Amino acid sequence: MATTLADVKETKDAYVFVVDVPGPRPNMINVKIEEDNVLVVSGERKKEKEKDQGIKYLRMERRLGKYLKKFVLLNNVDIERISAECQDRVLTVTVAKKLPPEQKKPKGAFTNP
Protein backbone atom coordinates (compact mmCIF):
# COMPACT_ATOMS: atom_id res chain seq x y z
CA MET A 1 0.00 0.00 0.00
CA ALA A 2 1.48 3.33 -1.07
CA THR A 3 1.68 6.13 1.51
CA THR A 4 -0.44 9.25 1.34
CA LEU A 5 -0.11 12.22 3.64
CA ALA A 6 -2.90 14.57 4.59
CA ASP A 7 -3.65 17.79 6.41
CA VAL A 8 -7.00 18.43 8.05
CA LYS A 9 -8.16 21.99 8.58
CA GLU A 10 -11.21 23.43 10.26
CA THR A 11 -12.78 26.63 9.04
CA LYS A 12 -15.83 28.44 10.33
CA ASP A 13 -18.14 26.57 7.94
CA ALA A 14 -16.36 23.36 7.00
CA TYR A 15 -13.69 20.73 7.52
CA VAL A 16 -11.11 20.59 4.74
CA PHE A 17 -9.09 17.43 4.00
CA VAL A 18 -5.99 18.01 1.86
CA VAL A 19 -4.42 14.79 0.58
CA ASP A 20 -1.24 14.33 -1.47
CA VAL A 21 -2.36 11.69 -3.96
CA PRO A 22 0.45 9.68 -5.48
CA GLY A 23 -0.91 9.14 -8.98
CA PRO A 24 -1.25 11.92 -11.50
CA ARG A 25 -4.73 10.95 -12.74
CA PRO A 26 -7.65 12.53 -10.84
CA ASN A 27 -10.13 10.12 -12.45
CA MET A 28 -8.50 7.24 -10.62
CA ILE A 29 -9.26 8.67 -7.17
CA ASN A 30 -12.33 7.53 -5.22
CA VAL A 31 -13.91 9.71 -2.55
CA LYS A 32 -16.81 8.25 -0.56
CA ILE A 33 -18.56 8.27 2.80
CA GLU A 34 -18.79 4.97 4.68
CA GLU A 35 -21.10 4.28 7.61
CA ASP A 36 -22.34 7.88 7.54
CA ASN A 37 -19.27 9.26 9.26
CA VAL A 38 -16.08 8.01 7.61
CA LEU A 39 -14.54 9.84 4.67
CA VAL A 40 -12.58 7.40 2.52
CA VAL A 41 -10.09 8.44 -0.16
CA SER A 42 -8.61 5.64 -2.23
CA GLY A 43 -6.92 5.06 -5.54
CA GLU A 44 -4.03 3.43 -7.25
CA ARG A 45 -0.71 4.63 -8.55
CA LYS A 46 0.03 2.67 -11.67
CA LYS A 47 3.33 2.37 -13.44
CA GLU A 48 3.63 4.98 -16.15
CA LYS A 49 3.73 3.66 -19.67
CA GLU A 50 7.21 3.95 -21.09
CA LYS A 51 7.69 5.21 -24.62
CA ASP A 52 11.11 3.61 -24.77
CA GLN A 53 11.09 -0.15 -24.48
CA GLY A 54 14.73 -0.52 -23.49
CA ILE A 55 14.41 1.08 -20.05
CA LYS A 56 16.16 -0.34 -17.01
CA TYR A 57 15.20 0.85 -13.51
CA LEU A 58 18.29 1.59 -11.39
CA ARG A 59 16.28 2.87 -8.40
CA MET A 60 12.56 2.81 -7.60
CA GLU A 61 11.53 4.68 -4.45
CA ARG A 62 8.21 6.07 -5.70
CA ARG A 63 5.86 3.35 -4.55
CA LEU A 64 3.29 1.84 -6.88
CA GLY A 65 0.03 0.25 -5.85
CA LYS A 66 -3.16 1.07 -4.04
CA TYR A 67 -3.55 3.70 -1.35
CA LEU A 68 -6.32 4.31 1.13
CA LYS A 69 -6.90 7.06 3.66
CA LYS A 70 -9.78 7.25 6.14
CA PHE A 71 -10.99 10.17 8.24
CA VAL A 72 -13.64 9.88 10.95
CA LEU A 73 -16.02 12.82 10.63
CA LEU A 74 -17.47 14.66 13.58
CA ASN A 75 -21.24 14.62 13.99
CA ASN A 76 -21.57 18.30 13.18
CA VAL A 77 -20.96 17.77 9.46
CA ASP A 78 -23.49 17.69 6.64
CA ILE A 79 -22.52 14.73 4.47
CA GLU A 80 -24.91 15.96 1.79
CA ARG A 81 -22.66 18.95 1.19
CA ILE A 82 -19.27 17.61 0.17
CA SER A 83 -17.09 18.87 -2.64
CA ALA A 84 -13.80 17.55 -3.98
CA GLU A 85 -11.24 18.87 -6.40
CA CYS A 86 -7.83 17.69 -7.48
CA GLN A 87 -5.03 19.85 -8.82
CA ASP A 88 -1.32 19.14 -9.13
CA ARG A 89 -1.80 15.79 -7.36
CA VAL A 90 -3.34 17.51 -4.32
CA LEU A 91 -6.90 16.39 -3.54
CA THR A 92 -9.00 18.80 -1.48
CA VAL A 93 -12.24 17.50 0.01
CA THR A 94 -14.46 20.03 1.76
CA VAL A 95 -17.17 18.76 4.09
CA ALA A 96 -19.58 21.48 5.21
CA LYS A 97 -20.62 21.87 8.80
CA LYS A 98 -24.34 21.60 9.57
CA LEU A 99 -26.11 24.92 9.36
CA PRO A 100 -27.35 26.27 12.69
CA PRO A 101 -31.12 25.73 13.18
CA GLU A 102 -33.06 28.68 11.78
CA GLN A 103 -34.21 30.99 14.48
CA LYS A 104 -37.98 31.47 14.57
CA LYS A 105 -39.19 35.00 14.15
CA PRO A 106 -40.79 36.23 17.34
CA LYS A 107 -44.57 36.42 16.90
CA GLY A 108 -46.26 39.82 17.07
CA ALA A 109 -43.03 41.69 17.27
CA PHE A 110 -43.16 45.35 16.59
CA THR A 111 -41.77 46.45 13.28
CA ASN A 112 -40.68 49.85 12.27
CA PRO A 113 -43.12 51.54 9.88
Add this chain to the structure above:
Amino acid sequence: MATTLADVKETKDAYVFVVDVPGPRPNMINVKIEEDNVLVVSGERKKEKEKDQGIKYLRMERRLGKYLKKFVLLNNVDIERISAECQDRVLTVTVAKKLPPEQKKPKGAFTNP
Protein backbone atom coordinates in the same frame (compact mmCIF):
# COMPACT_ATOMS: atom_id res chain seq x y z
CA MET B 1 13.83 18.35 5.86
CA ALA B 2 10.84 17.13 3.82
CA THR B 3 11.11 13.75 2.14
CA THR B 4 11.29 13.32 -1.61
CA LEU B 5 11.19 10.03 -3.42
CA ALA B 6 12.80 9.33 -6.76
CA ASP B 7 13.11 6.74 -9.47
CA VAL B 8 16.21 6.47 -11.64
CA LYS B 9 15.94 4.93 -15.07
CA GLU B 10 18.54 4.14 -17.70
CA THR B 11 17.68 4.31 -21.38
CA LYS B 12 19.90 3.66 -24.36
CA ASP B 13 20.92 7.34 -24.57
CA ALA B 14 20.38 8.83 -21.12
CA TYR B 15 19.81 8.54 -17.40
CA VAL B 16 16.41 9.80 -16.26
CA PHE B 17 15.79 11.00 -12.70
CA VAL B 18 12.11 11.21 -11.74
CA VAL B 19 11.51 13.05 -8.46
CA ASP B 20 8.24 13.63 -6.61
CA VAL B 21 8.63 17.24 -5.56
CA PRO B 22 6.55 18.28 -2.55
CA GLY B 23 5.74 21.84 -3.51
CA PRO B 24 3.43 22.77 -6.35
CA ARG B 25 5.63 25.55 -7.77
CA PRO B 26 8.16 24.47 -10.41
CA ASN B 27 9.95 27.83 -10.15
CA MET B 28 10.96 27.00 -6.59
CA ILE B 29 12.94 23.92 -7.60
CA ASN B 30 16.70 24.09 -8.12
CA VAL B 31 18.53 21.61 -10.33
CA LYS B 32 22.31 21.81 -10.50
CA ILE B 33 25.50 19.81 -10.96
CA GLU B 34 28.05 19.86 -8.14
CA GLU B 35 31.66 18.73 -8.41
CA ASP B 36 31.10 17.68 -12.04
CA ASN B 37 29.34 14.47 -11.10
CA VAL B 38 26.59 15.08 -8.54
CA LEU B 39 23.08 16.01 -9.62
CA VAL B 40 21.39 18.04 -6.87
CA VAL B 41 17.65 18.71 -6.74
CA SER B 42 16.50 21.03 -3.98
CA GLY B 43 13.61 23.29 -3.08
CA GLU B 44 11.19 24.23 -0.42
CA ARG B 45 7.60 23.43 0.31
CA LYS B 46 6.05 26.52 1.79
CA LYS B 47 2.80 26.77 3.63
CA GLU B 48 0.00 27.66 1.25
CA LYS B 49 -1.55 31.05 1.79
CA GLU B 50 -4.98 30.68 3.34
CA LYS B 51 -7.83 32.76 2.03
CA ASP B 52 -9.76 32.23 5.24
CA GLN B 53 -8.07 33.71 8.29
CA GLY B 54 -9.94 31.65 10.88
CA ILE B 55 -8.37 28.30 9.97
CA LYS B 56 -7.33 25.79 12.61
CA TYR B 57 -5.11 22.84 11.69
CA LEU B 58 -6.40 19.57 13.19
CA ARG B 59 -3.76 17.40 11.51
CA MET B 60 -0.61 18.25 9.56
CA GLU B 61 1.17 15.30 7.98
CA ARG B 62 2.26 17.00 4.75
CA ARG B 63 5.71 18.22 5.76
CA LEU B 64 6.80 21.74 5.10
CA GLY B 65 10.35 22.92 4.70
CA LYS B 66 13.36 22.37 2.52
CA TYR B 67 14.15 19.21 0.62
CA LEU B 68 17.33 18.04 -1.06
CA LYS B 69 18.10 15.03 -3.17
CA LYS B 70 21.52 14.09 -4.57
CA PHE B 71 22.44 11.59 -7.26
CA VAL B 72 26.01 10.61 -8.10
CA LEU B 73 26.37 10.49 -11.87
CA LEU B 74 28.38 7.87 -13.70
CA ASN B 75 31.34 9.04 -15.75
CA ASN B 76 29.67 8.18 -19.04
CA VAL B 77 27.31 11.17 -18.87
CA ASP B 78 27.55 14.46 -20.72
CA ILE B 79 26.77 17.15 -18.15
CA GLU B 80 26.48 19.69 -20.95
CA ARG B 81 23.33 17.96 -22.17
CA ILE B 82 20.83 18.04 -19.31
CA SER B 83 17.15 18.85 -19.53
CA ALA B 84 14.54 19.21 -16.80
CA GLU B 85 10.78 19.54 -16.78
CA CYS B 86 8.17 19.57 -14.07
CA GLN B 87 4.54 18.56 -14.41
CA ASP B 88 1.97 17.65 -11.76
CA ARG B 89 4.66 17.91 -9.06
CA VAL B 90 6.86 15.35 -10.83
CA LEU B 91 10.28 16.64 -11.85
CA THR B 92 12.02 14.74 -14.64
CA VAL B 93 15.72 15.41 -15.21
CA THR B 94 17.32 13.76 -18.22
CA VAL B 95 21.11 13.54 -18.38
CA ALA B 96 22.39 12.37 -21.76
CA LYS B 97 25.07 9.73 -22.07
CA LYS B 98 28.28 10.69 -23.85
CA LEU B 99 28.14 10.09 -27.56
CA PRO B 100 30.37 7.31 -28.82
CA PRO B 101 33.57 8.66 -30.48
CA GLU B 102 32.93 9.32 -34.15
CA GLN B 103 34.34 6.60 -36.32
CA LYS B 104 36.83 7.83 -38.87
CA LYS B 105 35.94 7.24 -42.47
CA PRO B 106 38.31 4.79 -44.07
CA LYS B 107 40.67 6.60 -46.41
CA GLY B 108 40.51 5.88 -50.11
CA ALA B 109 37.40 3.77 -49.84
CA PHE B 110 35.55 3.04 -53.01
CA THR B 111 32.33 4.89 -53.50
CA ASN B 112 29.50 4.07 -55.79
CA PRO B 113 29.27 6.34 -58.81
